[in-house]
Amino acid sequence: MPLLRHVLLGIVLLFLHTLASSAATDTVSPSQALAGSNRLVSNNSKFALGFLKPGNESYNNHNSYLGIWFNKVPKLTLLWTANGDNPVVDPTSPELTISGDGNLAILDHATKSIIWSTRANITTNDTIAVLLNNGNLVLRSSSNSSKIFWQSFDYPTDTLFAGAKIGWDKVTGLNRRIVSRKNSIDQAPGMYSLEVGLNGDGHLLWNSTVPYKSSGDWNGRYFGLAPEMIGVALPNFTFVYNDQEAYFTYTLRDDTAIVHTGIDVFGRGFAGTWLEGSQDWLIHYRQPIVHCDVFAICGPFTICDDKKDPNNNPFCDCMKGFSVKSPKDWELDDRTGGCMRNTPLSCGSSKDRSDLTDKFYPMQSIRLPNNAENVQAATSGDQCSQVCLSNCSCTAYSYGEDGCSIWHDELYNVKQLLDAASDGNGVVLYVRLAAKELQISERKKSGTLIGVAIGASTGTLFLITLLLILWRIKGKWIIAHPLEKSEDSIGIIAFRHIDLRPARKLLDGDVGSLVDASLEGGVNLVEVERACKIACWCIQDNEFDRPTMGEVVQSLEGLLELDMPPLPRLLNAITGGSHPVTPQYFYSL
Template sequence: MSAFPLQVVVQVMHNRVGQPKLVQLKTNDNTGEVDGTEACRDRTCSWGGQIGRDFMGKRSATTLADTMLLVGQSLTRNRTLVSKGGKFELGFFAPGNSQKYYVGIWFKQVASVQKKKTVVWVANRNKPISTTDLSSSEFKLLEDGQLSLFFMKPKNNYSSDQVPIWSTNSTTVKRVIHSSIKVVLHDNGNLAVLSSSNGNIIMWQSFDHPTNSFLPGAKFGYNNLTNTSYILTSWRNSEDPSDGFYSVKLEPGGTVSFIWNQSHEFYNSGVWNGHYFGNFPEMRIGVASSYEYRSYANGSYFIYSVSDADPPLHAFVDVSGQLKAAVWQSETQDWMEIWTKPMPLCQVYGICGAFSICSDNNIGPSICQCLPGFEKHNPKDLDSLDYSSGCVRKNSSWCGDKDNFHVMPNMDLSKIITSANVLVVDDAKKCKSSCLQNCSCNAYAYHTTGSNNNSIGCLLWYGSLVNVRQHVGDDGVDLFIRLAASEDHLLISRKKISTVAIVGAVSGFTILLGVSL
């Protein structure tokens, strides 16, 4: 936990033991309320403010060094589970300014110096807990060996119903002695349900169910025998850990695929060459102690490791769709990104949403600009670094024979050409006319190649236009965006653009000449 304003040590006498037990009370980062973290001699001791509940049969998590839960024990909003070496912490949290709560794992050492938690795993990422239900929520190891997250909903004045939110749903734990089961948070960030009667056999672990992070020691790949696939999926935005648009997975061919909306691959790592993936030469930077790629008949996986003396290392799929690796810097008390893929950001498919243009020359929210005649669909999304909502038309009264087109010169159509309808026509006028005849047509491009113009293509885009990007160089293609007749003031002719370019070039040359003189 972070540094706490309240550090109180009280002695509590337990009738069964007859000896004093130390109970350390701390305040919780999220709520500012008092949190009991015990230092007990056995697992039956209670903690401040909860003694009465213990006598009623509800045991709170004990600490055998604050590292485990036993059957019947639970975490509440003011309780956390800490790994033995104090590197990771499990508990309830609310990301950013969100009023929704989740159970997750974060870097404890980082959270102690930063207000913002660096979360590496979320149990209920797609089913948050409301502020109203938080006070009655529990993360509990049940009698049947399942880890369960639930809250209590009042049924009447005398009873309540248990409402499930999330569960491990493991079938393995039902085949072992329940009294031997425990939950441990390891120093590598892995939350595991173990059976001590079978030599600490792992019955369930969070490493088999990753969210957006790939931690040292975790497997990234797939197992055909168990039908298990370790896929990393981005958060929806910086304050919403639900499944985002971007996922990263290891393919059977030995490459790492970057996928948008579970359907479109927009980048891959290249093949493993024994030391690093072809498109990831940055992996040669000596941050991890070792990398290992294993391929066998029933699956493949990639794993990396760090030494205990190394600073925290965090690899994750960002909300931007990029896979990033960052190392904790004790000097600056902050994360330092050591590599990011793909780069630049505009290589990420759909990063700006519909009817937007991505420009590598801009940074931050300005990297995404609406096409002429469009405006941001949800400007507030920019605050959470989510540009995917894109843009919508300003003028709803469009689609007529007097509609016109705004020309956007030198565009890169390589990422959007697959979504276009191709027509073979004689000239650009017929291409334009074909678009005007269909109200669903939002843009067109007419491109000729070859010395005799013998390769003619009319490209029409119906519906949303996603992944528009400015071309790097001067051999791009003109893209014509449809506008309503009332938006003629937005029109820019190709002739005007050429004139501006020539004047700018001449002016620049004149200035340069004057400087040289």
């Protein structure tokens, strides 16, 4: 019996030890590494740290990152990553441990090679890593908690934690800045950053060089150009500027509140609070408010359109003649790569062939790109286009009230305007394309117009043929009156001259009234009128007045302008012309 009690006691102790070893902890020590699905949890259970693979149902991610997230928020909200630019790729199994030199390191479990390390200057041999209640991961001495060798707050990613600093340590030269992620899956640094300058100004920057949103000056409560800050009731904001530091920080009035502040993949700064009731984020602050105000958000050779709902339609589109450079990145919300040419420009090719000369495609109602070069010598649109064509690096031009402007290399920040008529910046941008690119477009366009012209001509010829048959069969039928039933009738019951009055609409300049209302204006009346003119020229009484097929194509392409055609004798007669409507008249046609 005593032996049985000892066995049972041993089993219970072993079970308790297993529970203790598997329970979440906030510490990594030389004897206790972190691997697999295990995680660190801060003492207040607010934050968690572990290895994870950001992804969704449509994208299977093979990259693992060491990250920190809100432990109690069901929607995974990643706040910090250690190895964003150096992920652990399957099938490697990573582990987080204290390395031989005392640094915190991510190791390949199989080979023990170092994937990532804090690389701090360690002066003791008793280091441990602890996840604090404010979300800060610190590497410190186990015997002296104030002796910190490294902390994640000094190396933020896309989130500003409560209590962390963004800005400069002027003594050490450390610049703490918030940097966007590359996309919704890849944790590598993106193109946008939120920084505090050495002079104390806060800016959103593109590529760490181009500011596109300023915070303004600090007035003691908030930055002058960000008054929305005072609408966020939970944080207390602090700005420090002296000889040693220039930084911004905030603390929470309620430490249990879950507040997320940072910069998203689209380059917009934000602040939000987690609501337990709705189980969702409430965004208090976001700048810039609209996507298209973020510098180069769509990348080069694109058009940004704020009218589109980003949840249903991408707000970025490629310019004509360009295609998405990286469809995979666009699907993951990173469009900064922009678009690339479908057909290379022919600059430098033989100038003797006009079909090789680059052309320009007009883009209406847009905000012009940045970095325009003004050409004062060009005093007309034609001269401006020739200046651009003469320079192989010129990719676009515009000519308006401000004269001639040309652009070189990549075009950024082209925005579709809501109403160009009400916006003085709504001008025309002529984008340089290879001649072949426009020829492809014209062929598609010509095919449609040729179909319209052939359809119109065929219909008109069918109408004429039908009238001739009617007149030749029964000379007593008068077009001005409905046909009466007759024993020798061929079964056609009624035909009134009023049905043919639209034939004169072309002469009266009222083509628009003939367009089917169900199209709701979705038709180019200029092209419709052009097609109708061609149709009428093709059925002229004198064959020498009829255009050749080459002239038809040129006319459809708009290269050859046609005058108003004379109405053929038959149509002129039945629509109110001066000729008498008699069988003999039709027999003479």
